[in-house]
Amino acid sequence: MRAVRIDEFGGPEVLVPVEMPDPVAGPGQVLVRIAAAGVNRADALIRAGLYHRAGRPPLIPGVEAAGIVAAVGEGVSELAVGQRVMALDGISAPGFYAELAVVPAERVTVLPDGLGLTEAATLPVAWLSAWYCLRSLARVTKEDTVVVKAAASGVGTAAVQIAAETGARVIALAGSAERAAWAGEFGAQDVLDTSAFPDDAEVEEILRLTDGRGADVVLDTVGGPAFGRSLREVGHGGRVVALANVALEPSTVDTRDFYPKNAAILGFQLTNLQIHGYDPRADLRELAERVAAGAYRVPVETVVPLEEARAAHERLASRDNRGKIVLAVADL
Structure with a gap:
């Protein structure tokens, strides 16, 4: 072969x-x-x-x-x-x-x-990861505001669509104006070009878009310094899902950024999830059927x-x- x-x-x-x-x-x-x-x-x-x-x-x-x-x-x-x-x-x-x-x-x-x-x-990696993180971990509903980081990536475009299908409000973040606009084509109500914002300004913009409340769910597909910002962007009782560190840098965390808000930090790693007993076939079947039916692009x-x-x-x-x-x- x-x-x-x-x-x-x-x-x-x-x-x-x-x-x-x-x-x-x-x-x-x-x-x-x-x-x-x-x-x-x-x-x-x-x-x-x-x-x-x-x-x-x-x-x-x-x-x-x-x-x-x-x-x-x-x-x-x-x-x-x-x-x-x-x-x-x-x-x-x-x-x-x-x-x-x-x-x-x-x-x-x-x-x-x-x-x-x-x-x-x-589907088996990026789409399944977005599906599991939003449905099984964050349990996104139509009442939620969901921030998706690196929204123009494979996981990001999947996550925007999966969250939007629930009726949630989606805020899509990407690293250029063109990529942010493209991510918006998948159902995000708000898009944010993070290259136009210094680090603290990104947090302030998320808080502005949520009237100061912060997001209900932040899907952090970036890691490194971005993870600390995710903790500041989530609101009371919210959920931050960490599923990658493409930055390949340490994340510095201030516990004061999340524990006063009673926020939850949820980790996801697909391989280890399978090692510890997760069978992905039911989720993949449902996901594939929705794609085949035209629910997702x-x-x-x-x-x-x-x-x-x-x-x-x-x-x-x-x-x-x-x-x-x-x-x-x-x-x-």
Whole structure:
């Protein structure tokens, strides 16, 4: 099979196209023929040797994909050859930058009719993360005001739509006027270009937009110094959900920014959630059905061939993409 492999940690240049033996599904496993693989920041961390479960090279990155079931291992009865599926696997290797991948059956979800494989390949990480954080952790309702940071990212555009569908008021934050305006197209009532505001002014603007009350929910997809601002932007009894630290910097927290408000800090990390028993299939099925029904729009910005994974990672590193980046593996 064709694959993209990492033989040493480093920058995008270490993503090397190779030919490898076809994998074989063992007991409890499914062999998936990959049509498309999503490109995520987790993949970049794996490539750089910064991902907490990456293991050592040689390895294949890629934690989400969509394709066709090519074979099932012993004991797998809920899946059949030929079914269209999406797969999520940030726990074990190999990854999905390949024509074939072996995946535990419990990490494979059958797709509904009407959902394309390219769009499906983007759901298991960014969309599922936004879905779980807003519905299961923050429990967003129509009464809430929700701040979404990095709202033009994959998680951000998903979160804006999921929150808006509940009837909540959404305030979308992005790092340029163009990205903020684009995020507003997904249902945000207010947009904020954070590049135009010094740090404290961002907090003041959120408080102004909420008549001084602060937000009910802040979805912090940035981390680092932004997390401290999130604590100041949340209101009484509010919830701050932390699900990333793309800033790769420490967060300095003043407990006086949240405990007097009886605010809650909720952490989310998808891989560890699965390790500790979360089965994502029910959530992914519901999410996929809503996308197939047209309730949500999945923005795919860039699609590049598998062999050009390096270019995909360079695009991701620019932090200028609007929507998801996808590797096209095969036309299935």
